[in-house]
Amino acid sequence: MFGRPRAWARRHPVLIDSFTVSPLVLFCLATVGNFSEAQWLAGTRVGMPAGLFLTIALLAPLMVRRNHPREVFAAIALLSFGQWVAGLAEIPANLAVLVAMYAVAARCTAAWAVAAGLVTEVGLALAQSRYTAFEPSTFASMSVFVVAIWVTGIYANTRRRFVESLVERAERAERERDQQAQIAAAAERTRIARELHDVVAHNVSVMVVQADGAGYAIDSDPEQARRAVQAISATGRTALAEMRRLVGVLRQEGDHTQEYAPQPGVAQLGDLVKQVGDSGLPIDFTVSGVPHVLPEGEQLVIYRIVQEALTNTLKHGGPGARALVDMTYGRGEVMLRISDDGRGAAAIASEGGHGLVGMRERAAMYGGSIDAGPKAGGGFQVLARIPTGVTV
Structure with missing residues (x-):
């Protein structure tokens, strides 16, 4: 209920401070004309x-x-002290010392709060000794008023810190709860992935056996071959149904719009380069060699390597960095070179992220390799070699 007003107040502290002190300002300005010239200066x-x-x-x-x-x-305090040294009489605006002392007690450490309280007490004693006859009883009664304001500021400071600690604990507990939920979800997805592997492996094995049987019986026993083909068809449909069910559970929540979208490949590299370029990273994209048809799995590996390398450049390259993406079709392999002239080499090496590890794992799936590191003259470079026509 009060979240938005509090957030607005935190964004506009000067307006809030001006509003809270406005009664004192109006009172002081209204009483300026009530003082004679003799009262302004002794x-x-x-x-x-x-x-x-x-x-x-x-x-x-x-x-x-x-x-x-x-x-x-x-x-x-210094302005009030100068007023005292010059012999200027007290005015209602001197109450600003008490407001400022409260602000120090409410927002600073205990040492600063004690110092502000002592300075205010000294100023009170000086003012009383200059403008009125110093009387211990009067000084004590006025000191009680000053101490009451000081204690109120200390209480406000303590309460504010207590509320901040409660908010921090609540946020930390919420983060821990979300982390535990993510860990549990990841464990469940891992279990489902293993189950998916078992289902696919079992059904594919059955289909291979049935296909072999149909191949042997197609001439000697056509009826048995027909039953084997029907079993292959039924097993395939069952496997597809199981895969759809399990993969649907593995999908991230809220990702229904891309449920049937195909995986990106080499044809989408241009769109990827344009998307990253629109984010503020100039990119030169070149393709050389004779393009040939690549399996979808290898196309996905190439796409993800380029995507990860450009993401690292975007995050760590710094302002003014440029990137180069060069894709070369060779005999039985595809060579990728993604380089930049930024300052991201040290940042990538120091952060210990998993981006380079993920690229190496993807390349290794098809017998490829990744060579990543700082480039001579500055910047960072990723060299990838992906053999083509590899079956996994």
């Missing part, structure tokens, strides 16, 4: 503009006391 005649200027100078810093409590208190 022994020297000073006109009304000096009193108005002093009032504004004491109150203006309060508008930023939330973000700069110590600086605001120091400025107001």
